[in-house]
Amino acid sequence: GAGVSQSPSNKVTEKGKDVELRCDPISGHTALYWYRQSLGQGLEFLIYFQGNSAPDKSGLPSDRFSAERTGGSVSTLTIQRTQQEDSAVYLCASSLGPGAYEQYFGPGTRLTVT
């Protein structure tokens, strides 16, 4: 595809359920980021993958959050035992490399926990 894609675009789940959010980065991009954005707020960094290096998980808010990136391409963000405060837009971005390169963002997944 031409850009970063994310699925689903919207997800409504009940409190306590697990959810999986998917990100398909631009082909050839070695860096992949996950962010969380609450309404009217800034970008909260969650996790960063760069090539084969160990991911930077310093932004994950709790051990309910995890992410993996298979084969250096597709990434999945998993939230276990969802809470209402997890409701937000989850954005994925990819870039050709680490910080010196511009990021291309996907359209995001809007997660609502009821």
Add this chain to the structure above:
Amino acid sequence: GQQVMQIPQYQHVQEGEDFTTYCNSSTTLSNIQWYKQRPGGHPVFLIQLVKSGEVKKQKRLTFQFGEAKKNSSLHITATQTTDVGTYFCAGPGTSGSRLTFGEGTQLTVNP
């Protein structure tokens, strides 16, 4: 760890007025990037500055990178309603580290 701060958090202007947002990093940056997020959209890359003291222009937008490479600014001349959105600066501490975003400045333009 590295922190990137932006001011102001919000700015309301009348159409035709100028607007400036400032970005400050706790550490020296190898480069500074600016992004724009329209309401309901996702951040979109605007520009990257690399050199100390660099100034770049895109039509009514002027971007500056400080001499010490720790601060930057975005100035919009004669704002239009199409300028509405949140402007983020972002920078890596070193070229090999991840990008850190500022909190953003939310611009509202009253017609």
